Amino acid sequence: MESFDFIEMKVPAKAEYVGVVRLSTSGIANRMGFSYEEIEDLKVAISEAMSNATTHAYDEKDGGEVTVGFGLYPDRLEVMVADRGGSFDLNKIKADIGPYQNNQSIEDLREGGFGLFLIEALMDKVEIKNDYGVIVLMTKYLRENEVDINDDQISTTQ
Amino acid sequence: MDLNINILGNVEGTKQILKLTGEIDAYTAPKLKEALLPLVKKDGELVIVDLENVSYMDSTGLGVFISALKATKEHNSELRLVSLQDRVERLFEITGLNSIINIDSTVQGGN
Numbered sequence: 001m002e003s004f005d006f007i008e009m010k011v012p013a014k015a016e017y018v019g020v021v022r023l024s025t026s027g028i029a030n031r032m033g034f035s036y037e038e039i040e041d042l043k044v045a046i047s048e049a050m051s052n053a054t055t056h057a058y059d060e061k062d063g064g065e066v067t068v069g070f071g072l073y074p075d076r077l078e079v080m081v082a083d084r085g086g087s088f089d090l091n092k093i094k095a096d097i098g099p100y101q102n103n104q105s106i107e108d109l110r111e112g113g114f115g116l117f118l119i120e121a122l123m124d125k126v127e128i129k130n131d132y133g134v135i136v137l138m139t140k141y142l143r144e145n146e147v148d149i150n151d152d153q154i155s156t157t158q
Numbered sequence: 159m160d161l162n163i164n165i166l167g168n169v170e171g172t173k174q175i176l177k178l179t180g181e182i183d184a185y186t187a188p189k190l191k192e193a194l195l196p197l198v199k200k201d202g203e204l205v206i207v208d209l210e211n212v213s214y215m216d217s218t219g220l221g222v223f224i225s226a227l228k229a230t231k232e233h234n235s236e237l238r239l240v241s242l243q244d245r246v247e248r249l250f251e252i253t254g255l256n257s258i259i260n261i262d263s264t265v266q267g268g269n
Contacts, residue, residue: 051183118252
């Protein structure tokens with residue numbers, strides 16, 4: 001069994017706590033030695049999962065809470081975001097995600113349509129389970145300056 | 159972890175400048191939407207959103223700008239985003255939204 005440190009947080013399923021989890025993510029990733037760029041990617045990805053979880057749980061009557069688990073491994077960070085809301089149609093959501101295409105009409109753009117797409121673009125591995133509530137499990141590897149050919153990152157260096 | 163919205167008024171008759179400071183996320187995005195949408199719903203208005211001091215944004219922010227963009231089509235107004243930090247601009251690039259939203263980052267890249 002691989003040894004790792006585990007950190008768990010439970011926050012109310014409210015939008016104001018998304019930022020709290022984001023700050024914690026930043027601290028943990030910094031502690032592990034992720035680069036500035038990678039930390040920013042993690043902050044966005046985990047916030048997206050948190051936003052989904054809070055919106056999702058908010059629809060339910062009982063205010064609810066979101067559980068966030070951080071698995072700190074020597075070579076990677078695994079983050080789990082789980083809510084106890086009802087399940088959703090995962091296949092439908094997966095079919096809907098993707099970047100804006102030039103032939104799309106602006107009227108067809110959905111305001112909330114980019115969350116899952118960004119999680120997949122910014123993390124190395126993403127698994128979503130919705131048997132009971134929704135669990136998003138995201139992994140980002142520590143790279144130590146190596147460049148991955150399949151890297152999703154887009155350089156904005158000018 | 160908050161967002162300050164400063165509306166610099168009607169500068170040249172039909173131009174509004176919205177200067178944002180802070181973070182745009184699930185908590186602050188509704189506040190931004192509330193301030194931005196009435197401005198782009200004025201016919202013929204040019205609305206400039208200055209993002210120089212926005213250090214964090216995610217898809218909730220993209221959603222607000224998509225709503226605003228839709229409103230500009232209905233009201234013949236214009237939305238322009240200026241002075242984006244690299245990280246914020248990157249989100250528009252990854253999602254392809256930079257091809258439909260008027261983004262002018264040449265003013266200042268900033269960090």
